Amino acid sequence: MESEVVKTDMVLPLTLGFKKVQTADKYPKGQSRGRQWKHLRYLLQAADASSLPPDRPNYLNIQSPPSIYPPKRYCDITGFEAPYMDPRTKLRYADPEVFKQIRMLPDEYVQRYLALRNAAVVLR
Amino acid sequence: MASVYRPERETDFASFQHATPIVIDNGSSAFRIGWAGEAEPRVVFRNIVQRPRHRSSGETVTVVGDTDPALMKYFDCTRSSVRSPFDDDVVYQFEYMEYILDYGFDRLGATSEVSHPILMTECECNPSFSRARMSELLFETYGVPSIAFGIDDAFSYKYNQKLGNCGEDGLAISCEHGTCHVVPFLKGQPVLEACCRTNVGxxxxxxxxxxxxxxxxxxxxxxxxxxxxxxxxxxxxxxxxxxxxxxxxxxxxxxxxxxxxxxxxxxxVPPPKEEPPSEEELARKAALKEKAGQRLRDMAAAKRSQKIAELEKQLSYLEELMEQLDGAEEQEATSILGRSGYLSQQEIKSAILKATQSLRKAKGESNGNEDKAEASGVDKYPLVSVPDETLTPEQLKEKKKQILLKTTTEGRMRAKQRRAEEEALREKQEEERRSENPELYLEELRARYSELTDKVEQRKRQKLNGGQTNGNYSSSGGVGRGERLNAAQKERMRLLTSAAFDRGKGEDTFGMRDEDWLVYKKMSKDNDDEDDGNDDEESELARIASKIQEMDPTFVSKTEAVQPTPEPPKAQTLTAEDYxxxxxxxxxxxxxxxxxxxxxxxxxxxxxxxxxxxxxxxxxxxxxxxxxxxxxxxxxxxxxxxxxxxxxxxxxxxxxxxxxxxxxxxAADPLLDAWRGAAAFGASSKFGRQTFSLADYREHGENLFHRYNIVYSL
Incomplete structure (x- = not known):
């Protein structure tokens, strides 16, 4: 290990005196552990939804509902109010200038713009 | 970020009593750890883990918190990204949480054990599995005696209440890293039934x-x-x-x-200005080029002399063979022939002829051939002047052939002469016209020139586009996918495809007629470079160009001007504005x-x-x-x-x-108030009643957390 790295204590030591179970014992090296964690959504569904009474607050039911206001539409490129939507790319746009621009956009960028508001086509 | 803050290791861990709680504000952006009752957390770092590979040793190492980019050069981060144990505001990846806790306790100065109660913050209505896993981790891996969980916003509110910023009943709006919460407080206690969360932060x-x-x-x-x-x-x-x-x-x-x-x-950084190459540089380059050219020329010369030597050797051998044959008896001759590999004397003769010709060619005398042939024209046709009566029927036949040959050659000669004369005449006329009215003459030449170039261009275009003139012909002659094939190429492709896919319905009659085989000739690539016979036009073009050039030195022949491939457009130099x-x-x-x-x-x-x-x-x-x-x-x-x-x-x-x-x-300090509130809470006498121990956890398991809410009021 390089001296600068050691000096800053950047790297976590493999064994720590205060631990009862060392990391290396818990997660043995060389074993492919794969993805042993689960997404939060899955964990929540598995754990709380079934066992908790619905009248008590839990992580899921304290979420805010959708806004009562009608959602405003903004131009995906410029951020201005967008009265129009391009039927081909599904991008919202503010004015003809932007329309020209979005028609020039490569598909990758279209998808990235759409992904910004969670509207991209997800291929599985 | 020139220097990244890396927390130093605290040294006074051992001086704290075992009853003093360690307070951890486990926020999804920052991890803050310190001692209950103190005003500031001892150690703060970003709540992230990276697991890059150490370049020189190849080991996977764990790095917690922000890192100095300058030091990251020792690590290969391509396969690991920055990880957080949080999803929104819930801890769900406890492997990463463990690394973070390791680092936190290590920075706090723990050496042999962490035998202090822990007060840790969590989000509102933290799912019980997260609490359970966290307690398991703290109990089993770190051996802490007891734990209490409290809501960070509540601690923040209580702390600000103590400062007088807000009352006993109130509302906390908390915009955090992963989520936003609104929590009402009644009598200093959060009303979780009425709180709400939006997953934006x-x-x-x-x-x-x-x-x-x-x-x-x-x-x-x-x-x-x-x-x-x-x-x-x-x-x-x-x-x-x-x-x-x-x-x-x-x-x-x-x-x-x-x-x-x-x-x-x-x-x-402004791009370095390219200086024109100096004289020396140019001279050096020219010398290099010259040297390379000389080497090539030498090589060619050596090759030629070698070839000449070879041919001479063969010729001398063949001549020797002939002499031997001439002087030999019939039987001996056949044996000599057998050894030499030639079938007859005739064949040897033709071989000699061939060798001499190629020798001459190699020596660069090929030009003289025709003249010599013409000069020896009389000798070539010896039978022509001999009267018929004296000849045998075979000789007669020969004579007829010779006459035919002679007349054709003579005809050709005459045509050549005539052409030369015409040329001379035209030259003369043009000369006259030129002297008469040079301006007009030049104009005419120009007109003719442009006419011819157009013609040649058009022919080229047609060849390229297969006879179809589509308006957007590009002179770049691109090689894109959409490039059209010329007519010959198209035909070839058609033939190839039909040959490939036409697995004959019914009987295969291919080859019944000889013409069938011509298909292969058509398919072969050699067809592509058919000469369209526009040589005449091109030579005429060259002639006119040279003439115009004679009169008008500024004139640049179009073919010459166009020929060098247009330079690719230079990338625009980027200015500071672009950056x-x-x-x-x-x-x-x-x-x-x-x-x-x-x-x-x-x-x-x-x-x-x-x-x-x-x-x-x-x-x-x-x-x-x-x-x-x-x-x-x-x-x-x-x-x-x-x-x-x-x-x-x-x-x-x-x-x-x-x-x-x-x-x-x-809030007085939106970032640290939660920790401060928690530290004050941990230092109070009531703290001990809010904790749970390993024994409690073992007894109740996860159910312990379903109704677990600490009382914040001190």
Missing amino acids: GFHITDFLRQLLSLKYPYHSASITWEKAEELKKEHCSIALDYMSELQIFKNNKEEAEEKTWHWQLPW RISIGLERFRCPEILFQPGMIGIDQAGIDEMVSISLRRLVENESVKERLCQSILVTGGCSLLPGMIPRLESGIRQFRPYLAPLKLVR
């Missing part, structure tokens, strides 16, 4: 900014890192009091928009997602609306709600954004009755 703002900028400046997307975006957010982002009018300003009022726009100049990243509307657009989560596709209410939702959920009368609204505390990292309080105030007012009292206060 500072992380989303930064990420939105980063993505917007990297989409706006694809060229610089490598420079726009998450860390940089975070820095830009903290420095420049602010919340618009009225987002719509802000949009109007940016759309219509250029000057004001320019004033509000910030520019971030990326490091840019400038402007943040205009983004300054307001990104934080706006807190108020309009729909902008990033999250279908939940914004933070101003959340207050009304929370109040609606609260089963209390209006007077209580009015009281709550007079003591609203705004905390969390995002509350540091300028303009937050006025915007929230105007937003909340829309949901409140007309002229209803409203008071918002920003």
Whole structure:
């Protein structure tokens, strides 16, 4: 290990005196552990939804509902109010200038713009 | 970020009594650890883990917290990214949590054991599996005696209540890293039934900014890192009091928009000016070129002399053979022939002839051939002048052939002569015309020249496009996919495809007729370079060009001018402007997602609306709600954004009755108040009653957490 790295204590030591179970014992090296964690959504569904009474607050039911206001539409490129939507790319746009621009956009960028508001086509 | 803050290791861990709790504010952006009763946390670092590979040793190492980019060169981060144990605000990846706790306790100075009670913050209504896993981790891996979990916003509220910023009944609006919460407080106790959460936070703002900028400046997307975006957010982002009018300003009022726009100049070095090569350089290059050319010439000469020597050797051998044969008996001759590999004397003769010819050619005397042949024309046709009567029938036949040959050669000669004469005449006429009226003559020449070039061009074009003239012929002669084949190529492709796929329905009759085989000839590639016989035109063109050039030295022949391939357009040199990243509307657009989560596709209410939702959920009368609204505390990292309080105030007012009292206060220190509140809580005498131990956990298991809520009132 390089001296600068050691000096800053950047790297976590493999064994720590205060631990009862060392990391290396818990997660043995060389074993492919794969993805042993689960997404939060899955964990929540598995754990709380079934066992908790619905009248008590839990992580899921304290979420805010959708806004009562009608959602405003903004131009995906410029951020201005967008009265129009391009039927081909599904991008919202503010004015003809932007329309020209979005028609020039490569598909990758279209998808990235759409992904910004969670509207991209997800291929599985 | 020139230097990244890396916490030093504390040294006084052993001086604390075992009863002193360790207080951990486990926020999704930062991890803060310290001792109960103290004013400041001892160690603060970003709550992230990286597991890069150490380059020289190849080991996978664990790095917690922010890292100095200068040191990251020793690590290979290609396969690991920055990880957080959090999803939104819930800890769910306990492997990473363990690394973080390791580092936290290590920095706090723990050496042999962590035998202190732990007070850890969590989010509102933390799912019990997360609490359970966390307690397991703390009990089993670190051997802590007891644990208490408390809500960070509650600690923050209590701390500010102590400071006098808010009352016993009130409302906490907390805009954190991954989420925003609104929690009502009654008698100093959070009312979780009425709290609400929207999954938008500072992380989303930064990420939105980063993505917007990297989409706006694809060229610089490598420079726009998450860390940089975070820095830009903290420095420049602010919340618009009225987002719509802000949009109007940016759309219509250029000057004001320019004033509000910030520019971030990326490091840019002007490209070094290319100096024209010096005389010496040019001379050196020329010398090199000359040298290379000389070498090639030498090589060619050596090859030629070798070939000549070979041919001479063969010739001398053949001549010797002939002499031997001439002087030999018949039997001996056959044996000699047999050894030599030639069938007859005739064959040897022809071989000699061939050899001499190629020798001559090799020596570069080929030009003389024709003249010599012509000179020896008389000798070539010896029978022509001999009268018929003296000849045998065979000789007669020969004579006829010779006569034919002679006449054709003579005809050819005559035609040549005539052509030369015509040429001379035309030259003369032109000369006359030229001397008569040079201007007109030049004009005529030019006209003729352009006419011819057009013709030649058109022919070329036709050849390229297979006879079809489509308007957008490009002179670049591109090689794109859409490039059309010429007629011959098209025909060839057609033949090839038909040959490949036409597996004859019924009988295969291919080859019955000889013409069938011609298909292969047509298919062969040699057909491509058919000469269209436009040589004449081209030579004429060259002639006229030279003539024009004679008269008008400025004239440049089109073929010459066009011939050198057009240089590819030079990449525009980038200026400092190209390295400038402007943040205009983004300054307001990104934080706006807190108020309009729909902008990033999250279908939940914004933070101003959340207050009304929370109040609606609260089963209390209006007077209580009015009281709550007079003591609203705004905390969390995002509350540091300028303009937050006025915007929230105007937003909340829309949901409140007309002229209803409203008071918002920003927390004394939105980042550290939660830890401070927790530290004060941990130091109180009541803390011991709020904890649970390993034995409790073993007895109740996860059920322990279903109804677990600590009492915050001291």
